[in-house]
Amino acid sequence: EDQVTQSPEALRLQEGESSSLNCSYTVSGLRGLFWYRQDPGKGPEFLFTLYSAGEEKEKERLKATLTKKESFLHITAPKPEDSATYLCAVHIKAAGNKLTFGGGTRVLVKP
Amino acid sequence: DTEVTQTPKHLVMGMTNKKSLKCEQHMGHRAMYWYKQKAKKPPELMFVYSYEKLSINESVPSRFSPECPNSSLLNLHLHALQPEDSALYLCASSPGGLNEKLFFGSGTQLSVL
Numbered sequence: 068e069d070q071v072t073q074s075p076e077a078l079r080l081q082e083g084e085s086s087s088l089n090c091s092y093t094v095s096g097l098r099g100l101f102w103y104r105q106d107p108g109k110g111p112e113f114l115f116t117l118y119s120a121g122e123e124k125e126k127e128r129l130k131a132t133l134t135k136k137e138s139f140l141h142i143t144a145p146k147p148e149d150s151a152t153y154l155c156a157v158h159i160k161a162a163g164n165k166l167t168f169g170g171g172t173r174v175l176v177k178p
Numbered sequence: 179d180t181e182v183t184q185t186p187k188h189l190v191m192g193m194t195n196k197k198s199l200k201c202e203q204h205m206g207h208r209a210m211y212w213y214k215q216k217a218k219k220p221p222e223l224m225f226v227y228s229y230e231k232l233s234i235n236e237s238v239p240s241r242f243s244p245e246c247p248n249s250s251l252l253n254l255h256l257h258a259l260q261p262e263d264s265a266l267y268l269c270a271s272s273p274g275g276l277n278e279k280l281f282f283g284s285g286t287q288l289s290v291l
Contacts, residue, residue: 108285110269110283110284111280113279113280165226165234170219
């Protein structure tokens with residue numbers, strides 16, 4: 068069965084303390100892996116799409132990487148405004164051409 | 179305009195009420211989606227419209243009825259809901275192919291009493 072697992076479930080960081088979030092997947096026929104950021108009571112906001120192993124993308128303090136089995140979202144020197152839930156999702160053609168979301172990682176950055 | 183607009187932002191309804199959620203986008207996107215999200219859970223896909231035709235229905239109960247009147251609008255009609263249907267309902271759109279980069283609205287927070 069196709070699965071997407073994010074870890075840790077929650078992460079508390081001090082401002083400036085860099086860390087990484089993990090998204091591991093056991094799927095066949097990956098067509099894309101997406102990272103989203105979601106603030107409480109809001110819809111997810113698109114961050115990155117990764118398509119092939121070895122690909123990396125960066126935006127401000129965030130960097131996403133992809134291997135054949137997992138993706139990492141690195142947060143460098145986080146600020147309190149980086150506090151949010153980070154969701155990864157995979158697009159699998161075999162799964163009826165839909166996105167499958169992981170459970171998310173709730174990140175809290177304390178000043 | 180790069181927004182997906184959802185109305186209302188909040189909705190409280192009784193189990194015998196009929197209400198509708200509305201979603202609008204003016205980005206020329208041809209795929210539109212309804213997701214349901216419970217607290218501290220990821221979004222769950224409900225329906226997908228592609229080029230104004232229903233292409234995915236994730237076995238959603240018939241008390242939820244989607245409608246796509248045109249390429250910019252998406253509605254979700256609600257009737258005889260249950261308290262367990264209380265959730266954040268999210269609309270999203272994508273440019274052309276299914277499940278490209280999704281643009282989400284801010285959602286409608288629904289409470290069923």
